Amino acid sequence: xxxxxxxxxxxxxxxxxxxxxxxxxxxxxxxxxxxxxxxxxxxxxxxxxxxxxxxxxxxxxxxxxxxxxxxxxxxxxxxxxxxxxxxxxxxxxxxxxxxxxxxxxxxxxxxxxxxxxxxxxxxxxxxxxxxxxxxxxxxxxxxxxxxxxxxxxxxxxxxxxxxxxxxxxxxxxxxxxxxxxxxxxxxxxxxxxxxxxxxxxxxxxxxxxxxxxxxxxxxxxxxxxxxxxxxxxxxxxxxxxxxxxxxxxxxxxxxxxxxxxxxxxxxxxxxxxxxxxxxxxxxxxxxxxxxxxxxxxxxxxxxx
Numbered sequence: 001x002x003x004x005x006x007x008x009x010x011x012x013x014x015x016x017x018x019x020x021x022x023x024x025x026x027x028x029x030x031x032x033x034x035x036x037x038x039x040x041x042x043x044x045x046x047x048x049x050x051x052x053x054x055x056x057x058x059x060x061x062x063x064x065x066x067x068x069x070x071x072x073x074x075x076x077x078x079x080x081x082x083x084x085x086x087x088x089x090x091x092x093x094x095x096x097x098x099x100x101x102x103x104x105x106x107x108x109x110x111x112x113x114x115x116x117x118x119x120x121x122x123x124x125x126x127x128x129x130x131x132x133x134x135x136x137x138x139x140x141x142x143x144x145x146x147x148x149x150x151x152x153x154x155x156x157x158x159x160x161x162x163x164x165x166x167x168x169x170x171x172x173x174x175x176x177x178x179x180x181x182x183x184x185x186x187x188x189x190x191x192x193x194x195x196x197x198x199x200x201x202x203x204x205x206x207x208x209x210x211x212x213x214x215x216x217x218x219x220x221x222x223x224x225x226x227x228x229x230x231x232x233x234x235x236x237x238x239x240x241x242x243x244x245x246x247x248x249x250x251x252x253x254x255x256x257x258x259x260x261x262x263x264x265x266x267x268x269x270x271x272x273x274x275x276x277x278x279x280x281x282x283x284x285x286x287x288x289x290x291x292x293x294x295x296x297x298x299x300x301x302x303x304x
Contacts, residue, residue: 027103029112029133032153033262036065038091040112040133047074049081053089056154066090094118110135118262132264153256156248159217163190163197170197173290179299181205187297189290195219199286206234214283221249221283247279254279 027042037056042049049072057065068089072081083089088096095117102113112133117126170190177185181203190198199214208230215223224247229239243260254276257265265272289297 027112028136030136031114031131031133032256032258032264033091033094033131035092036157037154038089038133039136040114044074048072049074051081053083055089055091091116106132129261131262134264153248156222160215160223163215163217166192167198175289175294176296177201177203177299178296181210187286187290189286191290196287196290199283199290201282201286207231208239212282214279214286216287220251221280223248224279224283247275249279252280 025044027044028039029042030037030039037054039054039056040051041054042051049070051070052067053070054065054067066089068087069084070081071084101115104111104113112135113130114133115128115130117128167190170192173189173191175187175189177187180201183204183206185201185203187202188200189196190200196216198216201212201214203210203212208228210229211225211227213225214221215225226245226247228243230241230243232238232240245260246256246258247254248256254267254272257272257275259265285300286297
């Protein structure tokens with residue numbers, strides 16, 4: 001990666017021309033990547049700009065979050081920034097080369113659109129793409145009266161990390177999965193006392209295999225991780241392509257879906273609602289099956 005320490009940002013939004021004359025105007029934007037949160041804090045004071053770019057650890061205590069300071073000047077709609085010491089943010093596996101940051105309005109929200117170079121997990125090739133950073137709102141609202149009235153993505157990630165860290169302490173129950181895939185499957189449930197902390201369902205097929213992990217907190221589904229591996233040829237077992245999706249839940253609602261391209265899927269489309277229904281139904285079927293005396297969990301007739 002080239003050592004580029006100066007980044008040009010273009011701010012285009014309603015009233016953008018007034019930023020150059022603004023006194024102490026601050027903005028915060030955040031994006032949820034597969035590896036953790038990325039946050040931009042920006043302050044414009046007249047023509048002077050200061051700010052930080054923070055790379056979160058994704059709930060992994062073995063990694064430290066890192067904050068990178070920058071300063072610069074604003075002329076017209078163009079913001080030129082230099083990171084302190086020429087040290088660019090480490091956003092691996094993506095790369096920060098030169099960035100064009102654009103403030104846009106979409107669906108009533110203010111977004112910071114940033115250009116990166118990274119891997120497309122559908123084509124398995126590296127290419128340039130835009131990532132949308134949402135205006136910081138702090139929390140995800142849930143229904144009143146729920147133990148998850150306000151739950152942030154970062155807290156879900158912390159709980160995910162806590163569950164995986166304590167797996168060795170949980171009681172393990174294994175079940176066979178029947179009818180979910182052509183070559184069968186297996187379910188492993190991890191019990192923390194009477195409650196289920198995690199379920200891992202593996203499905204085997206002729207052309208690949210899939211893994212779905214369900215995570216629970218206080219009896220509620222909070223997160224689903226889906227990994228789909230494709231083989232180079234039928235039954236070979238040699239993986240040539242991997243796709244990953246992440247689904248965040250609060251109070252039985254899908255509140256965020258990050259797809260295989262590390263893009264946040266819009267909440268209003270039909271597929272989003274279908275995924276919510278699918279994973280809530282699968283979660284109920286698997287938790288009931290894990291608690292039953294039966295050794296096999298059968299797929300619903302509509303699935304077979």
